[in-house]
Amino acid sequence: EPEVTQTPSHQVTQMGQEVILRCVPISNHLYFYWYRQILGQKVEFLVSFYNNEISEKSEIFDDQFSVERPDGSNFTLKIRSTKLEDSAMYFCASRRGPDNSPLHFGNGTRLTVT
Amino acid sequence: QKEVEQDPGPLSVPEGAIVSLNCTYSNSAFQYFMWYRQYSRKGPELLMYTYSSGNKEDGRFTAQVDKSSKYISLFIRDSQPSDSATYLCAMKGGATNKLIFGTGTLLAVQP
Numbered sequence: 015e016p017e018v019t020q021t022p023s024h025q026v027t028q029m030g031q032e033v034i035l036r037c038v039p040i041s042n043h044l045y046f047y048w049y050r051q052i053l054g055q056k057v058e059f060l061v062s063f064y065n066n067e068i069s070e071k072s073e074i075f076d077d078q079f080s081v082e083r084p085d086g087s088n089f090t091l092k093i094r095s096t097k098l099e100d101s102a103m104y105f106c107a108s109r110r111g112p113d114n115s116p117l118h119f120g121n122g123t124r125l126t127v128t
Numbered sequence: 129q130k131e132v133e134q135d136p137g138p139l140s141v142p143e144g145a146i147v148s149l150n151c152t153y154s155n156s157a158f159q160y161f162m163w164y165r166q167y168s169r170k171g172p173e174l175l176m177y178t179y180s181s182g183n184k185e186d187g188r189f190t191a192q193v194d195k196s197s198k199y200i201s202l203f204i205r206d207s208q209p210s211d212s213a214t215y216l217c218a219m220k221g222g223a224t225n226k227l228i229f230g231t232g233t234l235l236a237v238q239p
Contacts, residue, residue, distance in 0.1 A: 057172065070226060119164075
């Protein structure tokens with residue numbers, strides 16, 4: 015069964031450093047998302063991406079964050095200058111099409127900012 | 129009032145029991161309702177996906193949506209130790225496509 019894959023599984027970085035989290039969505043999917051889950055808290059929406067542009071973003075997704083689909087398969091989340099509070103699991107997700115298609119998640123990248 | 133409320137548990141049941149997991153919500157615009165299972169340090173895995181009110185069954189799992197009460201449920205029949213995980217409800221609707229998650233209920237099925 016096709017799946018969303020994310021790399022790396024764990025990333026440790028120092029405060030102030032840039033980090034790029036990578037995702038390969040399911041191949042025939044058109045809508046892409048990033049969510050995050052701080053330890054012990056809810057899964058929360060960051061950003062959605064369709065047709066090479068951001069379609070929606072949350073208040074968490076400030077100027078330090080950016081997303082890109084650099085080629086036909088990868089979808090990346092960049093954090094420009096990481097803060098301690100960015101430590102979380104970051105999940106990439108994708109869905110095939112319109113509203114009635116479900117969202118499929120990857121296994122996440124655990125980001126630790128020291 | 130929180131948009132989606134879910135009892136965090138933990139819920140501990142013996143193997144073979146029927147498990148009932150629930151969420152309530154406040155936003156009447158929600159139309160799509162999902163249940164995800166999440167094992168420790170893994171991503172949410174889609175279990176059930178329903179639109180509007182009604183029941184949906186898939187093997188040992190049944191999802192129920194009651195929009196009039198703003199209440200959704202997931203039932204697991206003949207629970208197995210491998211069902212031990214955190215169960216997340218999620219929903220969306222209205223002008224946004226983002227999913228709103230509950231806090232998750234931690235389930236332990238004892239052999």
